[in-house]
Amino acid sequence: MSRNNAPGSVRHKRRTPFVIIESATARDARLSYRELGLLTYLLDQSEDWQVRSEQLSQGEGREGRDAVRKSLHKLAWCGYYRLERRRYRNGKTAMGTAISDHPVEQWAADYVTFGNKLDIPVVEQEDGTFLVKYADGTLGSDGFDAPAEDVEPPAEGEEEPQAVEEEPEPPAVAAPPEPKPAAKKAAVPKKTAEEKAAEVEEKAAQERALDEAAHTVATWWWEHAEKHLGKYVGQKGGFVAVRKMVRRALDAGYSQLECAKALQHACVHFPAAQQWQNALGVVTNHIQPKQPHGRIPYSDSSTWTMQGDDSSTTTVPDDDADDATFGVLERL
Incomplete structure (x- = not known):
């Protein structure tokens, strides 16, 4: 020490x-x-x-x-x-x-x-x-x-002094702050029964409108897909599943036209969840469409579709289908 x-x-x-x-x-x-x-x-x-x-x-x-x-x-x-x-x-x-x-x-x-x-x-x-x-x-x-072993013993005949321990002053403890009174919340006027009923009806009307819009898109796509992709032979309830997918997209803020274009881009009767999400990203310009080998894939639709035709398949007039004539121009 x-x-x-x-x-x-x-x-x-x-x-x-x-x-x-x-x-x-x-x-x-x-x-x-x-x-x-x-x-x-x-x-x-x-x-x-x-x-x-x-x-x-x-x-x-x-x-x-x-x-x-x-x-x-x-x-x-x-x-x-x-x-x-x-x-x-x-x-x-x-x-x-x-x-x-x-x-x-x-x-x-x-x-x-x-x-x-x-x-x-x-x-x-x-x-x-x-x-x-x-x-x-x-x-x-x-x-x-000093520890006990370091203290010299008292001389013979002397009384050992009694140790007087002084209790140290206890640490000062700050008094806890008085709790602040809870702030009163502003009184919110209660809605009347008529106002509540009007809100419920308005929400129900919005839900019905979304359901009808989803049904319209799904019905159009199902007819369009069967016409251009053939009869659907996949899982049972495919139409209902497509309608639910479109309904969720509409609820997320996508428009009917964007949903229709996304179904066309996916090009399957009933797209998988990832296909559906990617197609929505492409038609809304959030992601770039994949192009294998860095080239734009050939498409009959983009090459031969008549101006103003919004169909995704080739449209050729019947009178020009099989009677095309090929020859050599005569030099004058």
């Missing part, structure tokens, strides 16, 4: 003259590796060394000043470190540091008592030790009490 009272010196509270971290300290889950490393570095310094956060933050591989100060506060909260504003018997004052290789409960309690500040006021006693001076003027232990 250190009793070094030189102004500004470091007072070590450790059980060995060399740096050995106890297992309890090394495994203190409250400390991060940064804080544990900083504590080890401080314990390795001589007693005439002055702790400065600016100095600790300098040098290659060191943490910044704010990081060092944050770690020092955490060490103080756990009872490993604190600053001391020391008042000596000769009236002089000096700032020093106290470091421990094991957590000191008194230091941790004083850190809270003095408002989570690093510096704690201590006063030198006649025997060279220090006591903490609290705000109300009382004195308390500084946590450097």
Whole structure:
């Protein structure tokens, strides 16, 4: 135990003259590796060394000043470190540091008592030790009490002095703030039965309109697909499933025309969910259509469809279907 009272010196509270971290300290889950490393570095310094956060933050591989100060506060909260504003018997004052290789409960309690500040006021006693001076003027232990095995036994014939323990001032606990009265919610006028009925009817009308629009698109597509793709022989209930798909798309904000174009782009009676989503993305220009090998696939419809025809299949007049005449132009 250190009793070094030189102004500004470091007072070590450790059980060995060399740096050995106890297992309890090394495994203190409250400390991060940064804080544990900083504590080890401080314990390795001589007693005439002055702790400065600016100095600790300098040098290659060191943490910044704010990081060092944050770690020092955490060490103080756990009872490993604190600053001391020391008042000596000769009236002089000096700032020093106290470091421990094991957590000191008194230091941790004083850190809270003095408002989570690093510096704690201590006063030198006649025997060279220090006591903490609290705000109300009382004195308390500084946590450097000598262990029982270090105390010399009283001389023969002398009575052993009775230790008088001074109970430290309990940490000041701030009174909990008074709960604020709950803010009154603005009164919302209740709707009349007629207004509620009107809202229900309006919503039902919107649903019916969407159902009718979905049925119209699905009916058109089913007739168009059977005409150009052949009779549907897939799963039972294909028409109903297509109508439901279109209904969900309409509810999501797609128009009837976009749904019809998407069905044409998918080019199957009953498109799968991913085909349907991709087709909707293509017709609304959200995604680009896939083009294998970087070329635009050949399409009879885009090449031969008559102007103004919106059909996706080839339309050729009957009178020109089979009687085309091929020959060589006569040179004049």
